[in-house]
């Protein structure tokens with residue numbers, strides 16, 4: 494067996510199952526889960542139709558690079574969304590959801606034979622795939638904490654110089670899961686300067702980019718690069734996905750875009766890994782990337798939901814409307830002494846509402862777990878269900894201001 498497999502951590506939902514084992518929730522309440530961040534708004538019918546119409550493609554092996562029409566669907570969207578000129582021949586690739594690509598990218602760019610040994614930097618809290626990708630690529634991990642005092646911006650300054658010197662890959666998640674924070678241009682400028690100095694690749698995970706609550710759409714990594722005169726996107730790969738934008742998490746469809754030299758090597762890796770996108774999925778994806786009206790409608794549904802639920806929870810938790818994403822990242826009352834797992838378990842037992850303990854989404858690093866004392870709530874169910882969950886959380890928190 495690959496000994497690196499033993500380094501993988503249990504997934505947060507596995508830990509949640511263990512936390513809730515043996516707990517019998519009060520049967521007076523129907524179960525409501527705000528735990529898993531899986532979109533639940535309906536899939537637009539035109540995407541399903543395009544998938545069915547594409548079924549003829551099942552008779553042939555798809556190309557790993559995707560055909561030109563698919564790649565032009567990506568670059569067309571990048572142009573409309575970010576006013577970017579991206580070459581469909583050399584700067585984009587289809588991926589089967591951003592998750593596999595986030596993982597595979599680390600296997601492509603990390604050189605574990607290099608001395609000093611490689612480091613992959615992840616935000617903290619973070620999407621756990623970054624960690625597994627780094628560990629299986631043979632790298633060490635470094636967790637850079639997000640700072641609640643600066644809208645959960647990642648504290649890049651906290652990374653020691655000797656860690657930067659070993660860094661080969663940095664994951665950025667903007668809009669962030671779980672914080673919902675969008676990384677501003679000045680932070681990108683700082684990170685690009687560090688990348689130029691140390692030579693690391695930036696993987697910009699942007700799968701929540703279309704679910705936002707401010708007037709201005711979230712800044713993309715490639716957009717930031719272009720604004721800063723880095724039109725070749727050197728050492729930068731952005732990863733995006735239809736899962737949340739178009740409510741098709743089961744389609745497994747996304748794309749990567751950026752530095753042509755990395756894209757070329759990534760294509761080589763993917764050819765051997767066998768991760769070509771099915772032609773039927775490609776047909777549905779072309780339809781989805783080409784339409785914005787369903788995206789606007791989807792965003793409106795989230796805006797309505799967050800406008801109702803956030804003020805209710807603000808009364809009892811340390812929470813506010815995020816920049817983007819479909820999560821609320823809330824501090825529990827101080828009386829719980831930071832024990833987010835105990836809060837989640839008691840809430841589940843008494844009100845049958847599932848939330849994810851924040852400490853499960855972060856790692857202890859430099860003496861602190863930045864998820865401690867927080868919970869993540871995924872507002873993916875419909876507005877009445879999320880409102881009912883919020884009502885119960887308010888009740889619970891008022892009755893239990895402390896453990």
Ligand SMILES: Cc1ncc(COP(=O)(O)O)c(C=O)c1O
Nearest residue numbers: 590591592620670698700734736
């Ligand atoms: C931050 C983040 N990145 C990537 C993904 C993967 O999404 P997909 O593989 O469906 O594109 C998720 C899914 O929950 C996520 O939260």
